[in-house]
Structures are given as C-alpha cells and as structure tokens.
Amino acid sequence: MGSDEMLVAGTIATWKAMLSRADKLFTALDVAALEEQVAPGRNRLIYLWGHLSATHDRMIELLGVGERVHPEFDAIFLSAPDRSMGLPSIEVIRAWWAKVSTRLNDGITKFSVSDWLARHTAVSEEDFAKEPLRNRLSILLTRTNHLSYHIGQTSLARK
Amino acid sequence: MGSDEMLVAGTIATWKAMLSRADKLFTALDVAALEEQVAPGRNRLIYLWGHLSATHDRMIELLGVGERVHPEFDAIFLSAPDRSMGLPSIEVIRAWWAKVSTRLNDGITKFSVSDWLARHTAVSEEDFAKEPLRNRLSILLTRTNHLSYHIGQTSLARK
Numbered sequence: 001m002g003s004d005e006m007l008v009a010g011t012i013a014t015w016k017a018m019l020s021r022a023d024k025l026f027t028a029l030d031v032a033a034l035e036e037q038v039a040p041g042r043n044r045l046i047y048l049w050g051h052l053s054a055t056h057d058r059m060i061e062l063l064g065v066g067e068r069v070h071p072e073f074d075a076i077f078l079s080a081p082d083r084s085m086g087l088p089s090i091e092v093i094r095a096w097w098a099k100v101s102t103r104l105n106d107g108i109t110k111f112s113v114s115d116w117l118a119r120h121t122a123v124s125e126e127d128f129a130k131e132p133l134r135n136r137l138s139i140l141l142t143r144t145n146h147l148s149y150h151i152g153q154t155s156l157a158r159k
Numbered sequence: 160m161g162s163d164e165m166l167v168a169g170t171i172a173t174w175k176a177m178l179s180r181a182d183k184l185f186t187a188l189d190v191a192a193l194e195e196q197v198a199p200g201r202n203r204l205i206y207l208w209g210h211l212s213a214t215h216d217r218m219i220e221l222l223g224v225g226e227r228v229h230p231e232f233d234a235i236f237l238s239a240p241d242r243s244m245g246l247p248s249i250e251v252i253r254a255w256w257a258k259v260s261t262r263l264n265d266g267i268t269k270f271s272v273s274d275w276l277a278r279h280t281a282v283s284e285e286d287f288a289k290e291p292l293r294n295r296l297s298i299l300l301t302r303t304n305h306l307s308y309h310i311g312q313t314s315l316a317r318k
Contacts, residue, residue, distance in 0.1 A: 001291075003272050007166040010292050014300040039198040039315045113162050132160075133169050141173040148304040149311030156198045156312060 004113045011137060012108065015144045019101060022052060022151055026097070031090060038153040045157060046090065047082035048150050053097045054078050055146060056104060062120045062139050065107025069099050111136070163272045170296060171267065174303045178260060181211060181310055184317065185256070190249060197312040204316060205249065206241035207309050212256045213237050214305060215263060221279045221298050224266025228258050270295070 001009065026034075026049045034046040043051075054077035057068050073096070076085050088096075116137045119128035128134055160168065185193075185208045193205040202210075213236040216227050232255070235244050247255075275296045278287035287293055 002163075003276055004161075004163040004166060006276055006291065006294070007163060007170075007272070007296060010294065010296045010300060011166075011170065013292055014297070014304060018304060042315055113166070117162055117165055132165065133172055135165070135169065137166060137169045138173070141169060145173060145177060145304055145307040148307040149314075152308030152311035153315060155308075156201055156315070 002113075008111075008113055008116055008137070011140060011144075015140055016105070018144050018147045018151065019105075022147055022154075023097075023101065025151065025154060027094065034090060036157045038157050043082045043153070045154060046087060046093070047077065048154060049097065050077040050087060050093050052147060052150060053093060053100055055143060056100045057096070059139060059143055060100065060103055060107070062122055063104070063107060063136050064121055066103050069103065070096050108140070116140075161272075167270075167272055167275055167296070170299060170303075174299055175264070177303050177306045177310065178264075181306055181313075182256075182260065184310065184313060185211075186253065188317070192317070193249060195316045197316050202241045202312070204313060205246060205252070206236065207313060208256065209236040209246060209252050211306060211309060212252060212259055214302060215259045216255070218298060218302055219259065219262055219266070221281055222263070222266060222295050223280055225262050228262065229255050267299070275299075 026045070029045060034049070035044055037044050038048070050073065054070075054073050057070060058074070058078075060066050060068050070088075073088065076087060087093075117132075117135050119125065119134060120136050120139050123131070123134040185204070188204060193208070194203055196203050197207070209232065213229075213232050216229060217233070217237075219225050219227050229247075232247065235246060246252075276291075276294050278284065278293060279295050279298050282290070282293040
C-alpha cells in the first residue's frame with residue numbers, strides 16, 4: 001500500500017467506525033425508545049436517525065456513487081425541524097438507513113486516491129480550481145464529524 | 160502539492176475547523192454559562208472544556224510534539240466524572256486550552272507525510288508492524304471526531 005492509500009484507508013476506517021457505532025445504537029431501539037428526546041424539548045432520536053440517513057443519502061450524490069434512495073425525505077429531515085411534519089414509519093427509516101449505508105460503502109470501496117482528490121458534485125470546476133480541498137475526501141471527513149456530533153447527543157438519551 | 164500532501168491537508172483542515180468551533184464556543188462563556196449542564200444531570204460545560212483540554216493535552220504526547228502542559232489534570236477530567244472532584248479555575252482552564260491548542264498546531268504543521276504515517280507513542284513497534292493504521296493520522300482523525308461528539312452535546316445547552 002502506498003502512503004497515499006494508507007492515508008485514505010485511515011479516513012475510511014474512521015468513517016466506518018462511527019457509522020457502525022450509529023448503526024448499533026439506532027437499530028437496537030424500539031418505537032418507545034426512538035420517541036425519546038436528546039434533551040428536554042430537543043430532537044427525538046427517530047428524527048436524528050432520519051436526519052443522519054438524509055445527510056448520508058445526499059452523500060451518495062455528492063460523491064457520485066449512485067442514485068439517491070429517498071431524496072423526497074430531505075424536506076422532512078434536512079429542511080424542517082423535528083415535530084413540524086409527519087415522519088415515515090420506523091420500518092421505512094430502518095430500510096432507508098441500511099440501503100444508504102450499503103450504497104455508500106460499496107461506492108467508496110472502489111475509489112482510487114485520485115477519485116478521492118477529485119471535486120465533489122456540489123462544487124463547480126471553476127471554484128474547485130481555486131479551492132482544491134473541496135474534494136470528495138472533505139465530504140467524507142465532514143460527514144464523519146457530523147455523525148459524531150449527533151452520536152454525542154444521542155448518547156445523552158441512551159447512556 | 161503531491162496527492163498525499165493534499166490528503167493530509169484535508170484532514171488537518173477538518174481538525175482546525177472543529178477546534179476553532181470549540182474555541183469560539185467555550186471562550187465566549189462566562190462563569191454562569193460554564194456551570195450549565197448539556198442535559199439534566201449530565202456534564203457541565205466547564206467539565207467538558209477541561210475534558211477536551213485534557214484529551215488534547217494527551218495528544219501532545221501521543222503525537223510526540225512536545226511536553227504536556229497539565230498532565231496532573233488527567234485525574235480530574237479523564238479518570239473521574241464531573242462533580243466528583245474540585246476543578247481548576249476558569250482562568251487556568253482557559254490558559255491551558257490555549258496553550259495546548261498552540262503547541263499541538265505548531266507541532267503538526269511541521270509533520271511530513273511520513274511523520275503522519277509513523278506510529279504514535281502509545282503503540283509498540285511490534286503491534287504497529289501488524290496494525291499500520293495505528294499511526295499519528297489516526298490520532299488526529301479520532302480526536303477530531305471526539306471533539307465533534309462533545310460539541311454536539313454542548314450545542315444542546317448553548318443553542
């Protein structure tokens with residue numbers, strides 16, 4: 001493995017570790033537990049699970065690894081706060097989360113180092129020429145941290 | 160910049176972005192605000208600030224970039240839960256946090272790609288030969304996510 005491949009492998013390992021932690025945490029919860037809030041008046045766990053699923057569903061497009069699974073749920077989990085709209089059923093969220101995780105991980109496994117350093121789909125060629133760090137790797141890094149941010153909150157309800 | 164340097168630059172940029180977010184968040188708080196809890200009965204913000212400072216202080220040693228600033232505070236912020244011991248004053252924590260951040264960032268700026276891929280000081284040469292991903296970069300990646308985890312909690316108190 002070359003040095004650049006080692007660096008990428010470390011970044012992917014951190015992503016997978018956090019994804020696996022979230023997976024164990026959320027898939028173990030029943031309907032009642034998913035209704036709990038991370039703090040009084042704050043997001044319910046079911047909303048956070050959907051929010052993470054929607055964020056990762058968007059990554060499929062940003063990284064260019066396939067078709068999105070439920071782009072229509074962005075309106076519920078990315079544009080609107082919790083308790084403002086009806087949510088999909090837990091079964092639907094569970095299947096969505098699993099499908100998105102698989103599609104993402106299957107896609108990124110095939111990436112070469114130069115794929116990781118290529119621009120993501122939300123930055124123009126012009127902007128990317130000026131800001132070359134807006135590459136696919138930055139999407140993986142920032143979304144891994146976004147996941148950690150919400151796992152930290154979820155742990156307050158489920159410790 | 161070579162491809163491996165681009166990968167490292169992205170990882171450092173994510174670390175610095177999260178560190179700066181924590182810095183803005185904690186340094187703006189007064190004594191009363193730092194006494195707030197992230198959720199009822201959970202950690203106070205002052206404890207979390209110390210916990211992050213201690214974690215980063217340990218990174219100085221793990222990455223081999225200098226001498227630790229306050230190793231004696233590990234007992235308060237890493238080994239013991241909040242409210243079990245007296246805490247240092249806010250002025251001491253503030254100065255500690257700043258000094259640790261500077262020492263770390265000055266140190267990692269000088270790292271070459273091969274420095275990042277070298278083992279950290281808590282893994283033996285023997286274990287590192289079997290698990291080459293236990294390198295300095297993995298310390299930076301996991302501690303960046305640890306920081307995000309607690310920023311997510313802190314945001315519940317200070318939104």
